[in-house]
Amino acid sequence: MKKIALTGCPNVGKSVIFSRLTGVNVISSNYPGTTVDFTKGTTTIGGEKFELIDVPGTYSLEATSKAEEVARTMLQEGDIVINVVDATHLERNLYLTLETLEMKKPTVVALNLWDDTKHLGIDIDAAKLETLLGVPVVPTCAITGEGIKELASKAHSAEPSKTIELMSEKARWLKVGEIIRDVQVVHHRHHTVGERIADATVKPMTGIPIAILVILFMFLFIIKIGNAIIEYLMDPIFCNYYGPWIVGVVNSFAPSGLLHDILIGTSTVEALDFEQSLGILTTGLYVPFGMVLPFIITFYFMLSVLEDLGYLPRLAILVDTGLHKLGLHGSAIVPTILGCGCNVPGALATRILETKKQRFIAMTLMAISVPCMAQSAMIFAILGRYGLKWIFIVYSTLLVLYILLGLLLKRIVKGESPELLLEIPPYRKPDPVTLLKKTWSKAYEFLAEAVPFVILGIFIVNLLYIFGAVDVLSMVFSPILTTLLGLPEGAIVALMLGVLRKDIAIGMLLPLGMSPQQLTIACIILSTYFPCIATFFVMLHELGVKYMLEATGLMIVVSFSAGMIMRVILIGIS
Amino acid sequence: MRDVNPDGRGVPLTTLLPGERAQIVALGHGSGRQHHFRTMGLMEGKIVKLIATQPARGPFVIDVEGTQIAIGRGMARRILIRKL
Known part of the structure; x- marks a missing residue:
């Protein structure tokens, strides 16, 4: 059975996507680090059965911490990678995406929390991002299930990126900045009432x-x-x-x-x-x-x-x-x-x-x-x-x-x-x-x-x-x-x-x-x-x-x- | 009040007052921590806003491009900024 590894930064909704794909209920919470241990499940895409591994969230694969080491090892086990990205924080998520693509595994990127980008005033050109990364990019909303079917079918036919090559840490950050300038426009917004209330809870x-x-x-x-x-x-x-x-x-x-x-x-x-x-x-x-x-x-x-x-x-x-x-x-x-x-x-x-x-x-x-x-x-x-x-x-x-x-x-x-x-x-x-x-x-x-x-x-x-x-x-x-x-x-x-x-x-x-x-x-x-x-x-x-x-x-x-x-x-x- | 050092290297983040905005000039930490900060969105050139400080030398709450981060005062002191 081929393995699909589900990777992403902490708190981007990986576990929810995992549940959607496998039907297994995974406990998810709105704070980073809920998935301490990895979870496995199976899913069927296009008649073929896959094992799905929910890798704990990390910001990079540099192996500076135990969690990153674990994530790297588990990622290497996967035949196909689904990289879940928080579309509302694209810039900081892309570093891990680049590192993942450098591993030259067949990969699909899920732009999760897609619906949130609209009311946050963030415009992302998903088609352009797809060209730059050289792998399919699928906007998803895991909570409602939007885009999950497409994500699964794209994962089935995924291939390694031809545009992203191995690079140094510094070059990677520069690349992230370059991509962001090309695909993302953030419109200025005023502080909403909700945000004021949110801030009041930390003052x-x-x-x-x-x-x-x-x-x-x-x-x-x-x-x-x-x-x-x-x-x-x-x-x-x-x-x-x-x-x-x-x-x-x-x-x-x-x-x-x-x-x-x-x-x-x-x-x-x-x-x-x-x-x-x-x-x-x-x-x-x-x-x-x-x-x-x-x-x-x-x-x-x-x-x-x-x-x-x-x-x-x-x-x-x-x-x-x-x-x-x-x-x-x-x-x-x-x-x-x-x-x-x-x-x-x-x-x-x-x-x-x-x-x-x-x-x-x-x-x-x-x-x-x-x-x-x-x-x-x-x-x-x-x-x-x-x-x-x-x-x-x-x-x-x-x-x-x-x-x-x-x-x-x-x-x-x-x-x-x-x-x-x-x-x-x-x-x-x-x-x-x-x-x-x-x-x-x-x-x-x-x-x-x-x-x-x-x-x-x-x-x-x-x-x-x-x-x-x-x-x-x-x-x-x-x-x-x-x-x-x-x-x-x-x-x-x-x-x-x-x-x-x-x-x-x-x-x-x-x-x-x-x-x-x-x-x-x-x-x-x-x-x-x-x-x-x-x-x-x-x-x-x-x-x-x-x-x-x-x-x-x-x-x-x-x-x-x-x-x-x-x-x-x-x-x-x- | 002096906002920028004569050598232009910036002042510690801890000199910000709630509501003030500043640009990050440099991260004065070891390379491992710098890397961690960058992956959290804290890096040179970014605009930070101080949301709140906790009493009795408690942590700072800052906003970097829509992400809020709580950071201890010792770590915050070594982030150098230029006030806007």
Whole structure:
């Protein structure tokens, strides 16, 4: 099978073209660097099957950075190249185009975002560009699908350029300037109202209040809508329909005994208990579907809106100064926000940071202080019933830890913390269909991951109780838990499950009958002491064994110190 | 206020005020970074406009031919400009 390599600068819409050609849904966002790993798919053009490779976006193939090296190698694998160019920034995109053409592969150029050039007052003579480059140039609009068919058919019959020869870096820039003078006319335009509003979001006087409002709105949206989904959809389904039905079914073949207890735990038709019954078909399904999923949906919907709008890079600018004090820079806000959804993609997204020092700090702070949405949902659920105050205490403690540890790590970790250099994409209107698709794919990913692990977790807990292991473990760990932290011995079960998944671990706190103070301390410890197993392995892979050991040691020390300090502080709060 | 050095090499980008425009005269960075800047559209002869500066020595937001770039102050200082 012949290979087509899809290349282009960051944020030109390569991934959208990839989706159009292959029908595979690729996650795209309105900020550079969404495609960290390459993606492959297949497409059929003129009856022939091709493998399509989505190469991560780079500005050149000079191999001055890891990303450029990867791009160059992947490009060499392609038999045919589709070079995607942002027509609204032709000049800076052409450098990569020339470098690509110099490789003498059959090539087609896609002039993407073509429709945007018109209202930006940019006139491009595509026919002339085609003559100068010596390869087909196809205007496209990937979002609407315009030009994609033509692009595919031209790619099928593409040939290497006869007009572009190998040249030096300097000559290439001169050539770019020459081509631009020949094919592009930019008409002068006045600043539009939209651009004025866009600028207001990066000016500190207006930008900071806007950022606070955006984050507040996001937070309220996630909580309020999430709670509404639980109250009006999930709870009625579980309590009125699913619950009585499943208890009836299980009772019909296992009215009591081991199997009954593992399947539905202590639930009966009269006393349905989804939170504490510890059955894999009651608690095991209620935790992921009834307690966490609603918040996963609202979180990822809101995140997708911010991503596609292009707001995150602006937020990065506003928080840059603050994050420098923690040894990071503004871009670290992106992995941190992703980490609020799930720490795994958050840890992977730290690749956008330049140095090992920044990446170590960003990942360690995230593992300690950024609870994922599944964990947050459970914290809202079990602490919310005692009042918002307790939720506020948990998150304030995590924020204080984030700042104190950042200040400390900046000083003790060796290495560089470079300055921010970030291209800010134009604001784009999010497409409702794309938003729903992204939200759905995240919800699906969550369920595929969470349901088996939560059920496994509950199964393990049942075994631990049945074989009396809980009593032994409780006794062994009671000096730490009871004496130092003031928690019931049974909390050891939650700490053990927390390694597997944090959501079900917090759920394990419920049957212990703790006071709100104890629950608050337990939630802080569960958030900080160790990442879940999935995050642990991603961090291990990204950081290496030595750094991961250091990070883990820090987590344990910080977690138990914070727990003991909070125990003292919370004596004064009731 | 002196806008151009006597030798005509220009002044640092950091002397611009929000809303002011200038032409880039030289990039005073290592060759790797210069190359990176050029691929982002920052190169000699281009017109830049300062959109915003962040407080407490935070980054600058500049506009180069319709592309906005956030750049740390240390890096911005080594871009030499001639005010327009």
